[in-house]
Amino acid sequence: MNCREFRDKWMNEENEEMILHIETCEECMAWVEENTLGREEVQFLKAVPLPSIQLEDRIMRAIYDSLGSESTTAAKDDFPAYARKNQRRLLHRLRPYLGAFAASVVLAAGIAGVRWVDNSPGELATNSADQPPSPEIDRQQEEVSNNAVVTKANPDTDQGTETTPVSPEPGNETEHALTYALDRKSTVTARENRPPKNKPAAEDANSAVSQPDQPVAQKAQQMPPAEDELTAANILLGPPEQVNAFANETDMTEETAEDTKDKAKEEDASVTVTTFTDLTVAAQTSDLPVPTPSAIPDGFTLQSITLQFHHEESNHVKSHVSLYQSGADRWIRVEVAFQQPVNELLSVPGLFVDKRFFSIGNDQAIAVTYDPTWNEAPAEHAIHFTTTQQGVPMYTVITARGISLNDLMLFAQSLNWLP
Amino acid sequence: MQTDNEIIQRISQGDVEAYRELIQRYQRMIFVYIYKMVNNLTDAEDLTQEVFVKAYEKLSTYRGESQFSTWLHTMARNRTIDFLRRRKFHESDDQLAYIPSERRDASPDDYVMGKERRREIEEAFARLSDPYREVLVLRCTHEFPFEKIASLLGIAESTARVRYLRARQELAKYLNRSEGGLVHELPGI
Numbered sequence: 358m359n360c361r362e363f364r365d366k367w368m369n370e371e372n373e374e375m376i377l378h379i380e381t382c383e384e385c386m387a388w389v390e391e392n393t394l395g396r397e398e399v400q401f402l403k404a405v406p407l408p409s410i411q412l413e414d415r416i417m418r419a420i421y422d423s424l425g426s427e428s429t430t431a432a433k434d435d436f437p438a439y440a441r442k443n444q445r446r447l448l449h450r451l452r453p454y455l456g457a458f459a460a461s462v463v464l465a466a467g468i469a470g471v472r473w474v475d476n477s478p479g480e481l482a483t484n485s486a487d488q489p490p491s492p493e494i495d496r497q498q499e500e501v502s503n504n505a506v507v508t509k510a511n512p513d514t515d516q517g518t519e520t521t522p523v524s525p526e527p528g529n530e531t532e533h534a535l536t537y538a539l540d541r542k543s544t545v546t547a548r549e550n551r552p553p554k555n556k557p558a559a560e561d562a563n564s565a566v567s568q569p570d571q572p573v574a575q576k577a578q579q580m581p582p583a584e585d586e587l588t589a590a591n592i593l594l595g596p597p598e599q600v601n602a603f604a605n606e607t608d609m610t611e612e613t614a615e616d617t618k619d620k621a622k623e624e625d626a627s628v629t630v631t632t633f634t635d636l637t638v639a640a641q642t643s644d645l646p647v648p649t650p651s652a653i654p655d656g657f658t659l660q661s662i663t664l665q666f667h668h669e670e671s672n673h674v675k676s677h678v679s680l681y682q683s684g685a686d687r688w689i690r691v692e693v694a695f696q697q698p699v700n701e702l703l704s705v706p707g708l709f710v711d712k713r714f715f716s717i718g719n720d721q722a723i724a725v726t727y728d729p730t731w732n733e734a735p736a737e738h739a740i741h742f743t744t745t746q747q748g749v750p751m752y753t754v755i756t757a758r759g760i761s762l763n764d765l766m767l768f769a770q771s772l773n774w775l776p
Numbered sequence: 777m778q779t780d781n782e783i784i785q786r787i788s789q790g791d792v793e794a795y796r797e798l799i800q801r802y803q804r805m806i807f808v809y810i811y812k813m814v815n816n817l818t819d820a821e822d823l824t825q826e827v828f829v830k831a832y833e834k835l836s837t838y839r840g841e842s843q844f845s846t847w848l849h850t851m852a853r854n855r856t857i858d859f860l861r862r863r864k865f866h867e868s869d870d871q872l873a874y875i876p877s878e879r880r881d882a883s884p885d886d887y888v889m890g891k892e893r894r895r896e897i898e899e900a901f902a903r904l905s906d907p908y909r910e911v912l913v914l915r916c917t918h919e920f921p922f923e924k925i926a927s928l929l930g931i932a933e934s935t936a937r938v939r940y941l942r943a944r945q946e947l948a949k950y951l952n953r954s955e956g957g958l959v960h961e962l963p964g965i
Contacts, residue, residue: 368945371938379941380934386941393944398951401897402916408807412821413799416828420795423829705793712796723793 360385414708414728421706632663636679639664640775645674645695646746648753652771654764656683687759689768690736696743696750705741707734711762717770720744724769726762738762746774780844787835795832802845803828805918806852812913813856814863815902823859827852842927849928853910860906900950908943915940 358374363385366375379385394402633639639662640647647662662679666672676694705712708728715722722742727734736756743752757765778786778797786794806827811820831848838847901909907929914925922940926933 367941371942376934376938379937386937389941390944393941393948397893398897398947399916401894401901402912405804405808405917406811406817408803408821408824412803412807412824413796415821416799416803416825417793417796419825419829420792420832423833424792 360388364388418708630663630665632661634659634661636662636775639677643674643677644672644749645677645693645751646749646774646776647677648679648691648693648772649775650681650768650771651773652767653681654683654689654760654768656687657681657689657760658683683759689755689757689760689765691772692754692756694752696752705739707731713762713766715766715770717742717744717772722766722769724762724766738765740765740769742769744774747776781840784835784838784840784844787832795828798844799828802848805845806848808917809849809852809913810856812917813906813909814859815898819859823852823855827855830855846924846927853928857906896951900947903950904943904946907939908946911936911940912943912947 358378360378360382363375363378363382366372367385367389379389631642633642636647636649636659640649643664645664653659658681660680660682662677664674664677667675674695676692678693679691681689681691705723705725707725708731709725710728711724711726713724715724720742722740724738724740726738727736729737737758738756738760740755741753743750745751755765755769757768760768780798780801783794783797787798803824807820807824810823810827811817814820814823827848831851834851838844901912904912911925911929914920914928915922920928922933922936925940926936929936931939
């Protein structure tokens with residue numbers, strides 16, 4: 358069949374010959390196209406709407422929802438084996454971060470505790486993410502600063518569902534503020550739709566420590582005075598049973614007896630932190646390499662670096678936090694945790710308006726800007742990466758507020774590591 | 777840039793966030809296809825979400841024998857056909873089957889001159905059978921080659937070509953009829 362025959366017959370019939378012809382004849386294809394629809398129709402067919410920018414996050418949230426519901430109903434039969442398998446893998450991979458999570462929270466408590474000792478109200482207030490120091494805070498701090506370096510978390514503390522910040526009014530009970538801190542933490546872990554195991558340890562620590570609306574300093578100031586055997590860690594970790602519940606949930610599938618034993622030992626151990634204001638001096642004390650930036654954003658200065666030791670008799674640092682600030686509401690926090698076993702997994706749960714993959718030296722990093730409408734965002738930006746320096750594997754999380762993501766990435770890329 | 781299979785490998789190792797990369801690559805393609813088929817933004821977004829979640833859950837069944845985009849599109853197609861089947865069933869009673877769903881929410885402004893032609897085309901397009909609409913979307917909207925269209929639809933390439941041309945012919949026929957007043961033929965308007 359030639360083209361003329363095809364075109365003569367096209368409108369009225371369809372046979373094997375015609376089909377064979379149109380399979381290879383682009384000219385006849387074009388002819389039919391031209392003679393059927395006009396420009397307007399084609400324009401209509403080509404016009405496409407764009408999905409909303411939230412769609413990607415909606416999808417991811419739904420996936421985390423499904424994973425989260427799976428973690429709470431472990432024996433759910435209709436859940437794909439694939440997801441269960443990967444969830445177990447994920448648990449296994451993220452186990453090292455759990456220690457880092459506890460360490461980071463403890464570090465934050467350590468910073469607050471150490472600063473109480475120093476009785477320096479201005480510095481205490483700087484832990485607030487975006488709230489400048491207020492006379493009210495200063496006054497309260499004066500009231501409590503003489504009371505406790507180590508403060509006890511009351512095991513009977515209400516663990517209800519309070520989820521709104523408690524204003525630091527003199528009449529408020531400090532336990533209520535503590536409960537809020539605990540609830541915020543549990544919101545990030547157990548109650549959140551995303552499974553906690555997908556959240557790197559330091560991220561959780563940020564959620565608990567760096568929440569702009571619940572600065573460590575403010576919570577610490579609301580602690581009930583106590584002078585007995587308790588540690589500063591309890592301030593943020595809360596009653597033992599709550600810590601155990603978190604540990605049980607996250608490690609439920611692959612926890613070994615040895616792990617449990619070690620964890621219990623760590624939980625029972627006193628918190629041992631040391632704070633410096635000089636990175637070089639800190640590096641001399643720490644066997645965990647210390648990051649020192651060669652390019653600090655304008656106006657930022659190092660406020661402190663706090664080392665967390667494995668236990669009170671240990672010379673080994675398990676993690677440390679460096680804090681850089683500019684004014685009351687601009688800060689950069691660099692959290693580094695020893696990572697064993699080495700794990701290259703980077704996962705930054707949350708809702709983002711910007712995310713980038715980039716290199717820091719030979720290491721791959723993820724930089725994100727959290728969705729400002731997401732009220733659980735731990736900071737404005739975050740960068741996650743793993744690195745091995747001087748043979749020491751580490752997971753690093755940099756969070757910041759008050760600078761651009763580009764500047765934060767440059768800051769991260771300028772890090773050198775002091776042995 | 778990582779290949780789809782490399783990303784899938786990362787996901788299989790537990791990196792859930794890696795799935796975002798696949799979403800970013802294909803959400804527009806899937807959304808547009810579904811939107812053109814169901815003609816409703818909300819439904820299209822909901823279905824797109826369902827497809828990606830389902831694809832994540834079924835990722836272990838993806839063997840890499842076809843492109844991931846093809847595999848994903850097949851999933852979207854099945855879900856969309858199922859949705860359309862259910863919608864037509866539910867709407868058969870109120871005689872709205874041929875009316876694009878968005879039309880029901882249209883404001884009076886949509887009826888002004890200048891949009892009338894678009895409305896006619898929309899309605900004619902909505903009257904096409906699902907296979908005809910589908911092949912038009914794949915060819916005219918996505919601009920896929922016939923080889924890929926044939927693969928997606930599970931038909932021979934020659935069949936895909938003929939179906940596409942017949943779909944155009946059918947749409948043209950509806951539009952010619954509409955010049956006499958398609959709106960008046962449709963009950964409920």
